[in-house]
Every structure is written in structure tokens, then in C-alpha cells.
Amino acid sequence: MSVRVGILGATGAVGQRFIQLLDDHETFEIAALTASESSAGETYRDAAKWRVNTPIPDAVAEMTVGATTPEAVPDDVDLLFSSLPSSVAAAVEPDFLEAGYVVSSNSSNDRMAPDVPLTIPEINADHLELIEVQRENRGWDGALIKNPNCSTITMVPTLAALDQFGLERVSVSTLQAVSGAGYSGVTSMEIIDNAIPHIGGEEEKMESESRKLLGDFDGAEVTLHGADVTASCNRIPTLDGHLENVFADLTEDPDAEDIAAAMRDYPGVDLPSAPEQLIHVFEDPMRPQPRLDRERGDGMAICAGGIQATDEGVKYNCLAHNTIRGAAGASVLNGELLVEDGWI
Numbered sequence: 001m002s003v004r005v006g007i008l009g010a011t012g013a014v015g016q017r018f019i020q021l022l023d024d025h026e027t028f029e030i031a032a033l034t035a036s037e038s039s040a041g042e043t044y045r046d047a048a049k050w051r052v053n054t055p056i057p058d059a060v061a062e063m064t065v066g067a068t069t070p071e072a073v074p075d076d077v078d079l080l081f082s083s084l085p086s087s088v089a090a091a092v093e094p095d096f097l098e099a100g101y102v103v104s105s106n107s108s109n110d111r112m113a114p115d116v117p118l119t120i121p122e123i124n125a126d127h128l129e130l131i132e133v134q135r136e137n138r139g140w141d142g143a144l145i146k147n148p149n150c151s152t153i154t155m156v157p158t159l160a161a162l163d164q165f166g167l168e169r170v171s172v173s174t175l176q177a178v179s180g181a182g183y184s185g186v187t188s189m190e191i192i193d194n195a196i197p198h199i200g201g202e203e204e205k206m207e208s209e210s211r212k213l214l215g216d217f218d219g220a221e222v223t224l225h226g227a228d229v230t231a232s233c234n235r236i237p238t239l240d241g242h243l244e245n246v247f248a249d250l251t252e253d254p255d256a257e258d259i260a261a262a263m264r265d266y267p268g269v270d271l272p273s274a275p276e277q278l279i280h281v282f283e284d285p286m287r288p289q290p291r292l293d294r295e296r297g298d299g300m301a302i303c304a305g306g307i308q309a310t311d312e313g314v315k316y317n318c319l320a321h322n323t324i325r326g327a328a329g330a331s332v333l334n335g336e337l338l339v340e341d342g343w344i
């Protein structure tokens with residue numbers, strides 16, 4: 001089966017990752033690319049400042065970039081991936097949904113909307129059924145599905161593995177790569193020889209999105225997970241890969257080996273972009289490290305290490321590639337789930 005896909009915001013940092021990940025994809029075929037008015041009408045090669053570590057696929061390089069409007073996207077496109085700035089996405093995604101498109105979006109707008117599935121296929125694939133509620137509420141034929149924030153998706157699979165021990169409270173401190181801020185987001189003068197102890201809006205996203213992802217869906221609504229989550233988000237001068245220090249309070253008293261086994265054994269899914277092993281657990285207390293470990297599972301795995309039982313529960317570190325598992329790869333995996341579950 002071949003599914004024709006479009007990418008909204010195709011020239012950006014995340015848009016380029018989409019193109020890299022979709023090149024030679026077994027199901028998806030790139031059929032439309034959009035960006036801002038200033039890029040529309042140009043070939044992709046001219047419009048994109050290509051910064052990914054593989055060449056622009058030949059078939060994509062000569063495609064013409066369209067404006068980000070439903071009229072500019074061919075009718076036979078079945079699925080759109082969206083990587084627009086969230087303010088732009090909030091304004092234009094509804095136009096595509098009203099026009100009947102299915103949109104797998106990486107942008108942060110509407111992630112917490114009660115009728116929008118916020119999904120990680122390995123964690124809460126059942127939330128996809130919220131699409132029925134969404135269509136009834138909004139009266140559109142299309143469907144909007146979101147993947148979480150990159151720091152949130154790094155931590156949540158490990159929390160899902162801990163939930164069997166009674167997850168009560170989570171404190172997390174992040175060390176986030178500069179690519180998360182976009183190519184021009186943090187200047188070299190700001191970040192070299194430095195660390196910045198604040199990333200606007202990031203803490204609130206980790207605190208709310210993680211509870212929705214771990215929440216229960218009863219067929220009509222998602223009840224947020226009861227754990228209290230508090231986050232502190234910091235920018236450091238790594239290029240890719242968010243590292244996080246997590247402290248979790250548990251009602252039960254597992255030892256470090258029980259916790260490592262729960263993470264190691266957490267089940268994956270059988271989708272083309274899913275890693276064979278979802279959580280890679282390291283025994284070496286010096287791992288995971290961004291430079292050494294972010295490419296695990298082609299950038300789709302979650303890494304965990306430094307697991308130590310505490311009086312309250314556990315402390316450990318986790319890591320994921322922020323522009324692959326944390327952005328474009330997460331949207332592609334959600335697109336694969338939409339196909340698998342028959343929404344496309």
C-alpha cells in the first residue's frame with residue numbers, strides 16, 4: 001500500500017528531518033511540500049537551507065514548494081505531516097482539517113485539547129479513538145493527531161514502565177540540545193561556554209503533556225494521570241539529544257534491578273519506524289550520553305541509565321534524539337499508526 005503524504009513547513013529544521021525519514025519509506029510517498037509565501041513557487045533545493053547530514057533526495061530537490069493552504073495541496077494527498085511554528089499551525093491546521101485532510105502534527109498548539117489525541121504509539125495508541133469525538137465536536141471530516149514535546153517524549157516511556165510500581169510524583173531536570181530551539185534559536189555567543197536555565201513554556205508542557213499521555217481513555221475522554229510532575233528545563237551546548245535527570249516517587253518499593261527490567265521489557269510496537277527495543281537500559285553509570293547514544297534505534301529509541309533506588313522510589317537519567325524521536329520521527333510513527341488502525 002502506498003500513501004501519498006504532504007509536509008507543511010517542509011523547509012524548516014523539522015521539515016528537513018521529515019524528508020530524510022520519509023525517503024524510501026515503505027508506505028509513504030512524498031507528494032506535496034509547503035512553506036511560507038517567501039518560499040512558495042521555488043524548487044525545494046532553492047527554498048530550503050538544507051542542514052541534515054544526508055543529501056536532499058533527488059526526487060524532492062526539484063519539487064516545487066507550495067503555499068501552506070489546502071488549495072495548494074493536491075486532493076489525492078492522504079496524510080499531512082505538520083511542522084509549522086505553533087502560532088502558524090494554530091491558524092492554518094483547521095483549514096486543512098475542514099478540507100478533510102488527516103494531519104499528524106508536531107506543533108504544540110492543541111496538544112492538550114480534550115478532543116485531540118496526543119499519542120506515542122508504544123504508550124497510548126488507544127487514545128487515537130478520540131478522533132471520533134473530535135469529528136463529532138468539530139464537524140470536520142479530517143482528523144488532527146499530535147505528538148508530544150521533545151523533552152516530554154524522552155521521559156514518558158520510562159514513566160510508563162514505572163507506573164506498575166505506583167507512580168506518585170515526578171521531578172525532572174533537563175539538559176536540552178540547541179537544535180530544539182531551531183537553527184537560529186540560540187546564538188553561538190549565548191550558548192558556547194554556557195548553559196541557560198530557562199526554556200520558555202517547556203516546563204509547563206512537560207508537566208501537562210506527560211499526564212495526558214499516561215492518562216486513561218474511556219472512549220469519550222482522557223483522565224489525566226494522577227502523578228504530580230514538576231520540571232526544570234535547561235539549554236546546554238549539545239547539538240542533538242535531550243538528556244534528563246528524573247526523580248520519581250513510587251508507592252511500591254522495587255529495587256534497581258526490578259526497575260531496569262521493567263524499562264528493558266517495556267513492549268514496543270510493530271510499525272515501520274518503531275525501534276526493535278523501545279528503552280535501552282545502560283549499566284555503565286556514565287551513560288547515556290547525547291553524542292554516543294542519541295542515534296540508538298535510528299534515533300527512535302529511548303535510553304535510560306544511572307538507575308538507583310531511593311527512599312522515595314527511583315532516580316535515573318534518560319535520553320532521546322530530539323529532532324527524530326522528539327519531533328519528525330514521532331509524527332511519522334503516528335502516521336504509521338493511523339494507517340495501521342485504518343484511519344487512512
Ligand SMILES: NC(=O)C1=CN([C@@H]2O[C@H](COP(=O)(O)OP(=O)(O)OC[C@H]3O[C@@H](n4cnc5c(N)ncnc54)[C@H](OP(=O)(O)O)[C@@H]3O)[C@@H](O)[C@H]2O)C=CC1
Nearest residue numbers: 009010011012013014035036039068083084085086180182
Ligand atoms: N527543532 C526541534 O527540535 C523541534 C521543533 N518542534 C516544533 O516544530 C515546529 C517547527 O520547528 P522548526 O522546524 O525548528 O522551525 P523552522 O523555523 O526551522 O521551520 C518553520 C517552517 O514553517 C514555515 N513557515 C514559517 N512561517 C510560515 C507561515 N506564516 N506560513 C507557512 N509556513 C510558514 C517555514 O517556511 P520558510 O522556510 O518559507 O520560512 C518552515 O518551513 C515548531 O512548532 C517547533 O516548536 C518540535 C520539537 C522539536
Ligand SMILES: N[C@@H](CC(=O)OP(=O)(O)O)C(=O)O
Nearest residue numbers: 106108149150176180181202
Ligand atoms: N522546546 C523544545 C523544542 C520544541 O519546539 O518543542 P515543542 O514541540 O513543544 O514546541 C526545545 O527547545 O528543545
